[in-house]
Amino acid sequence: MLIHGFRGDHHGLALIAHELRDRDVWVPDLPGFGSAPVPRAGLDLAAFTTHIQALCAAAESASGARPTLVGHSFGSVLAAHAYAHSPDISCGVGLLSPIVQPALEGSARLLTQLTRLYYAAGAALPDRLGSALLANPFIVRGMSEVMATSSDRMTRRFIHDQHARHFSEYADRRSLAEAYRVSTEHTVAEVAAELARTSGPLLVVAGDDDLIAPIEAARGFVADLRERHVPVDAETLTGVGHLLHYERPAAVADAIETFARTMDQD
Numbered sequence: 001m002l003i004h005g006f007r008g009d010h011h012g013l014a015l016i017a018h019e020l021r022d023r024d025v026w027v028p029d030l031p032g033f034g035s036a037p038v039p040r041a042g043l044d045l046a047a048f049t050t051h052i053q054a055l056c057a058a059a060e061s062a063s064g065a066r067p068t069l070v071g072h073s074f075g076s077v078l079a080a081h082a083y084a085h086s087p088d089i090s091c092g093v094g095l096l097s098p099i100v101q102p103a104l105e106g107s108a109r110l111l112t113q114l115t116r117l118y119y120a121a122g123a124a125l126p127d128r129l130g131s132a133l134l135a136n137p138f139i140v141r142g143m144s145e146v147m148a149t150s151s152d153r154m155t156r157r158f159i160h161d162q163h164a165r166h167f168s169e170y171a172d173r174r175s176l177a178e179a180y181r182v183s184t185e186h187t188v189a190e191v192a193a194e195l196a197r198t199s200g201p202l203l204v205v206a207g208d209d210d211l212i213a214p215i216e217a218a219r220g221f222v223a224d225l226r227e228r229h230v231p232v233d234a235e236t237l238t239g240v241g242h243l244l245h246y247e248r249p250a251a252v253a254d255a256i257e258t259f260a261r262t263m264d265q266d
Contacts, residue, residue: 001059001090002027003052005073005097006183007176009034011166013072016245019253023260026059026067030078032175034166043178045186049082056082056089068260070094070203072245073213074183081186084194091263093195094203094256097210097242098188100217111146111211116184123177134176135168143167149209149241159246189221196228203233203259205252207240233259
């Protein structure tokens with residue numbers, strides 16, 4: 001079960017799903033993104049985690065086995081919280097580019113402040129102006145340029161094309177603002193104690209050139225979990241930033257496959 005990040009949809013994790021061709025892979029859209037509707041009560045952390053728990057239950061019902069739950073970026077936060085509070089939904093959790101610390105505590109504080117102003121303006125402006133700002137192709141391209149670290153021209157072109165096509169496939173401005181609030185107010189570290197109590201296996205895959213989720217924070221998170229006697233497999237991808245699902249999908253899939261095999265043997 002692959003859970004995408006903020007402003008993404010199922011397309012973002014398609015390359016990893018393709019590499020996991022020997023397994024059944026579910027890549028759903030989160031509520032408010034892609035084709036998934038927004039709950040009547042709106043979006044908060046509970047809405048997302050409840051949705052993921054229901055998806056895992058559906059996958060288990062269809063396959064007869066609990067899924068391996070994997071989340072990227074914002075999806076890592078949602079996956080960690082969903083599993084921490086309902087560990088029976090999955091046999092283990094993978095966290096890709098995990099958000100360990102609040103954005104304002106990271107190394108890219110200025111970028112975070114600008115991003116917050118951007119989403120605040122998008123929510124406050126009249127509908128037409130706000131929507132135009134949020135979907136502005138130059139701003140979307142700028143975000144894509146900041147996150148991409150690959151020097152390969154074809155890879156960068158693909159990343160920018162994917163963001164141009166799918167980064168603005170959200171339900172409406174209100175739900176986008178709600179999702180953004182969740183993404184900035186919660187981290188995987190919040191549930192470290194709960195994850196330790198589950199005693200379930202974890203996988204952490206991070207890039208050492210990630211501006212959004214710094215590698216130092218990921219390493220500290222792994223060390224903390226291991227001190228709590230949590231079985232953690234950790235892999236660092238060299239020269240990769242936040243978009244490891246685009247820049248190194250085969251390596252990420254290999255890590256997930258190896259992790260899943262260990263659980264197959266249990």
